Amino acid sequence: MASMLHLFLLLGSLMVASAGNFNQDFDITWGDGRAKILNNGELLTLNLDKASGSGFQSRNEYLFGNIDMQLKLVPGNSAGTVTAYYLSSKGSTWDEIDFEFLGNLSGDPYILHTNVFSQGKGNREQQFYLWFDPTADFHTYSILWNPQRIVFSVDGTPIREFKNSESSGVPFPKNQPMRIYSSLWNADDWATRGGLVKTDWTQAPFTASYRNFKADACVWSNGASSCSSNSPSTSSNGAWFNQELDTTSQERLKWVQKNYMIYNYCSDTKRFPQGLPTECSSTS
Numbered sequence: 001m002a003s004m005l006h007l008f009l010l011l012g013s014l015m016v017a018s019a020g021n022f023n024q025d026f027d028i029t030w031g032d033g034r035a036k037i038l039n040n041g042e043l044l045t046l047n048l049d050k051a052s053g054s055g056f057q058s059r060n061e062y063l064f065g066n067i068d069m070q071l072k073l074v075p076g077n078s079a080g081t082v083t084a085y086y087l088s089s090k091g092s093t094w095d096e097i098d099f100e101f102l103g104n105l106s107g108d109p110y111i112l113h114t115n116v117f118s119q120g121k122g123n124r125e126q127q128f129y130l131w132f133d134p135t136a137d138f139h140t141y142s143i144l145w146n147p148q149r150i151v152f153s154v155d156g157t158p159i160r161e162f163k164n165s166e167s168s169g170v171p172f173p174k175n176q177p178m179r180i181y182s183s184l185w186n187a188d189d190w191a192t193r194g195g196l197v198k199t200d201w202t203q204a205p206f207t208a209s210y211r212n213f214k215a216d217a218c219v220w221s222n223g224a225s226s227c228s229s230n231s232p233s234t235s236s237n238g239a240w241f242n243q244e245l246d247t248t249s250q251e252r253l254k255w256v257q258k259n260y261m262i263y264n265y266c267s268d269t270k271r272f273p274q275g276l277p278t279e280c281s282s283t284s
Contacts, residue, residue, distance in 0.1 A: 020213025026180075028056045034205070044210040046184040048074075048081060050201045055183030062087070063177040063225050065217025066240035068142045071101075072209040073110060075135035078103030080188030080199030083208045085141060087178040093120040095173035097150055099141055101134065102191045103206075110134055111262065114152050116162045118171035124277070126160050127263040128256065138211060146241050147174055158245060158253040159260075165279040177220035184208045216240055 023041035031054025096117035218227035266280035
């Protein structure tokens with residue numbers, strides 16, 4: 001009986017999550033018609049040609065959440081292109097949580113670039129290859145953001161955890177609401193092999209596709225959160241609000257970082273000759 005009750009509670013909490021419709025949840029912000037919302041709001045495509053890229057942003061701002069988006073990346077020769085999908089606040093001391101997908105020549109793997117900014121300071125890059133072809137089908141890219149940690153996941157597998165290290169003097173994104181942004185743009189001055197490989201415009205237009213957005217999150221509106229601030233651990237906020245990586249998830253994280261991580265700022269002693277950043281002692 002207890003397990004059945006738990007199942008009903010779980011299903012109830014899942015139903016609170018916002019199952020996305022791009023017409024309702026997002027605004028196309030630039031691109032002169034290169035971005036399109038299709039299939040009654042179930043699909044969004046961004047296009048890039050030599051004249052311009054395109055982008056969109058969420059109508060809602062969020063202060064903590066568990067956010068999923070399915071992406072299918074630019075196929076074929078995508079060298080020079082970047083598909084960015086991230087959370088960001090505004091201002092000179094902004095917070096930001098980044099997924100960026102750096103295109104490559106046909107047959108070479110995409111590089112998944114991640115970064116975390118807090119109070120305008122980033123330089124926390126970790127980069128990965130993926131264990132599948134991200135252009136052949138849609139895959140789910142998730143950001144879990146709660147007061148204790150940020151977890152980047154791909155198809156439910158965590159690839160990076162950035163813990164709250166405020167007790168060591170490291171700022172953590174927790175006070176500024178953020179919108180979701182995405183864009184497809186030309187960055188051939190740096191994106192592929194440091195800018196050595198340029199965009200082949202004969203392959204244009206380049207297209208990235210999005211579907212199945214879901215936000216189980218605290219919506220920020222008129223200076224207040226939709227989550228109950230007086231008791232943040234209550235079920236109205238969802239289990240994600242206090243979620244941490246269980247043993248299985250920690251093992252999967254280690255597997256990804258051992259086999260697919262290609263750059264970790266926390267290992268780059270040449271870049272930080274005075275010593276690695278403080279959070280590296282507690283950040284995976």
